[in-house]
Amino acid sequence: MSNQKVFNDYLSKQADVRSLSEALVIDSSGRVLARSRFSQSLEFELVPAKILQQASGGAVSVIMTADDNRVRAVVRLSSFADAYLLVGRFVDPKILDHIEKTRGAVAKYQNLEKKQGSIQITFVMVYGLVAMMLLMVATWIGMTLAERMSRPISSLISASERVRGGDLSVRVDETDGTDEIGNLGRSFNRMTAQLQSQQQVLVEANRMLDERRRFTETVLTGVSAGVIGLDSEGRIHLPNRSASDLLGRDLDGASTRKLADVVPEMGDLLQRVMGRPDRAQQDEIQITRDGKFHTLHVSIAAEKLEGDILGYVVTFDDVTDLLTAQRTAAWADVARRIAHEIKNPLTPIQLSAERLKRKFLGMIEDDAEIFSALTDTIVRQVEDIGRMVDEFSSFARMPLATLKNENLGDICQQSVMLERNRQPAIDYQLMVPDDAMMARCDRRQIGQALTNLLKNAAESIIERGARSTAKQDGKICCTVAMETDRDGELRVAVIVEDNGKGLPQEARNRLMEPYVTTRNGGTGLGLAIVRKIMEDHNGELTLEDRAQGGVRARLTFPAGLDAGQDQLVVGGIAHGA
Ligand SMILES: Nc1ncnc2c1ncn2[C@@H]1O[C@H](COP(=O)(O)OP(=O)(O)OP(=O)(O)O)[C@@H](O)[C@H]1O
Ligand SMILES: [Mg+2]
Known part of the structure; x- marks a missing residue:
């Protein structure tokens, strides 16, 4: 009995020292082997068998009750065969509450930890989706921006292609922006506008040149004079039709041949012009055409540009008829004058001779026949002269046919x-x-x-x-x-x-x-x-x-x-x- 008491006291003391509200030693059947003071209240409360079982494994089992604010723990006393120490203490309900909350939180945490995998997958999926959406939005923005930048460039490229194809009326959209692309478009439009106006000027100039060339060619074809264009070496390169006709030689076929070879008659004159290109030379040359002689009046001039000789232009005309007409006219004039001047004294001479014969033939005794023959000769010769003069006149004044x-x-x-x-x-x-x-x-x-x-x-x-x-x-x-x-x-x-x-x-x-x-x-x-x-x-x-x-x-x-x-x-x- 005293041992029981000592044991109880010891327990009470230990409980006090450790601020425990109760301390009990029990066996597995729940029988109290010793107890501290103030542990009576526990007498009727049995320790759950499950707790004891846990404790028997050597672990400390904690007993929590929801209705009071006590915390109890059971631990097997290993130095005894079947003894368990149960200690209890009153604690602040707040602490218990906190513990309870912490426990809840732990439970939640553990619960959440269990769900962590699926949450992570969800997060990854959400992240992937968002990332994809962001990527798509970024791509769309990028493409829109790129398209906005590349549209004027591609329209510039297609416009340049059309310009290359000769269409200078092409223009690109001019944006109001002051960026480089806008500037590029404006300079492109300025350039094509300038090119177009220059092209128009050139086309107009070309048309006028063409018109003049055709006019010149028509004039050259139409003129009766022969015209031959020579290069600086004296080779034929531009003869007109009259030139071939007047010379009776095919100059078109003799193109690129030397004039001096094709028309040797003109060789000297061309040589003279080549020697002194600052002066045009003229001469009359004789040629044979269709077996007849013709006189051509030829003029050759050098074609110069800034002191360089580009070529020579030969112009010529058939003056055979003109010369003949001139000579004929001159002779006709001379003939008329001579006829007039000769005819005047002829009649008095003839009359005088006839009168001499009539008047003095009877008076002449010697050589009357000679006298008669001489006067007859005078009369006959005068008649001949008269006829000749008439011929002169008839040639000068040929009656119209x-x-x-x-x-x-x-x-x-x-x-x-x-x-x-x-x-x-x-x-x-x-x-x-x-x-x-x-x-x-x-x-x-x-x-x-x-x-x-x-x-x-x-x-x-x-x-x-x-x-x-x-x-x-x-x-x-x-x-x-x-x-x-x-x-x-x-x-x-x-x-x-x-x-x-x-x-x-x-x-x-x-x-x-x-x-x-x-x-x-x-x-x-x-x-x-x-x-x-x-x-x-x-x-x-x-x-x-x-x-x-x-x-x-x-x-x-x-x-x-x-x-x-x-x-x-x-x-x-x-x-x-
Ligand atoms: N059939 C011919 N055969 C050879 N020569 C000719 C012939 N016909 C003309 N001629 C030449 O032409 C020249 C000129 O002839 P043209 O008839 O004009 O004058 P002409 O006979 O000399 O003088 P005219 O006729 O006044 O008596 C002649 O002098 C002659 O030399
Ligand atoms: Mg004759």
């Missing part, structure tokens, strides 16, 4: 008949087709022309005969034929061929000019008159050597109208009859 439809065959026949009588030694042949060879002509003048040609032919045969001892065997053939000229027009030709001495070498190209003769007694007017007559008939006279010796003189006329369609043509100008 009266053109009618005439049969050339008839005219030729008459002329040949007259000549045959005059020169019976010569064999005259006349070849006229059966059809009427109608031509518009003046019968009297053509007769005169034919007589001149036949006379020349006969004289040439006689001259050949005088030179050689061989048999004369003179033959003159007069042919009338229809032929077509180069332009395809129908013409009538009268051809007089002889086997005489042939054309003289000297003055060969001037035989048709007045007063050009190789015969002692000749006036040189015969062929000049023939040519004048042919000009009035809109026809032509040509002379050429025959291959077998002698000369072929040819008169060509425009073909006449059929009988009944008569026309009166004066001086080559037609007047309705």
Whole structure:
């Protein structure tokens, strides 16, 4: 008993020292083995078997009650076989409350910790979603911004492509912004506007140049003068049509060949201009075209630009007819004056000679015959002079031709008949087709022309005969034929061929000019008159050597109208009859 008490006291003391409200030693059946003071209240409260079981494992088991503010703990006393120490203490309810809350929080925490995985997944998903949305928004913003920046650039690129394709009217949208892209667009538009206006100016200038070029080309084609453009080396590069026609050579085909090679007659003149390019040179040159001599008045000038010679321009014209006309006019004038001056004293001379003969023939006793012959000679010579002067005058004042439809065959026949009588030694042949060879002509003048040609032919045969001892065997053939000229027009030709001495070498190209003769007694007017007559008939006279010796003189006329369609043509100008 005393031990029980000592044990109880010891417990009480320990409980006091440790500020415990109670301390008990119990066994597993809940029997109290010892107790501290004031532990009576616990007497009826059994310790739950579960707690004891926990404690029996050696752990400290805490007993919490919800209705009072006590905390009790049970621990197995290992030095005893079956003894447990139960201690209890009153605590501040707040602390208990806190403990309770802490416990709740712990429970919650543990609960949450359990759920942590799913929450993390949720968070990751939410994060991913948000991140994706942000990425999309960022991408959209980026693309919008990029598009805003690239749109003007791409429109600039497509506009440049169109400019490259030649469309200078293209413009890009000008933004109001002052950024570089806006500036770029504005400068691009300024540039294309400037290019467009410059292009328009150039196109206009080009059009005008083209117009002028075409005008110049038309003028060059239209002018009767020959024009040849040469390069600085003297090579042909721009001839007009008249140039080829006048020279009778194909200059278009001779392009890039040297002028001096194609037209050697112009070589000297070109050389002179090349030697002194500051002065244009002019000269008259002789060329042969279609077997006839022609005189060309040539002028060559250097084309210069700032002292450099770009090339040469050759211009020329056929002045053969002009020169002939000038000479003819001059001779006609001289002839008229001389005729006038000579004719005046002729009549008094003739009358005086006749009066001398009449008055003094009876008074002369000696040599009356001589006196008579001398005065006759004076009279005859004066008559001859008079005739010559008349011829002078007739050449100077050739009457105008009266053109009618005439049969050339008839005219030729008459002329040949007259000549045959005059020169019976010569064999005259006349070849006229059966059809009427109608031509518009003046019968009297053509007769005169034919007589001149036949006379020349006969004289040439006689001259050949005088030179050689061989048999004369003179033959003159007069042919009338229809032929077509180069332009395809129908013409009538009268051809007089002889086997005489042939054309003289000297003055060969001037035989048709007045007063050009190789015969002692000749006036040189015969062929000049023939040519004048042919000009009035809109026809032509040509002379050429025959291959077998002698000369072929040819008169060509425009073909006449059929009988009944008569026309009166004066001086080559037609007047309705
Ligand atoms: N058929 C011919 N054969 C050779 N020479 C000719 C012939 N016809 C003309 N001629 C040459 O042409 C020159 C000029 O001839 P043209 O008829 O004009 O004068 P002409 O005969 O000398 O003088 P005219 O006719 O006044 O008597 C002649 O002097 C002659 O040299
Ligand atoms: Mg003659």
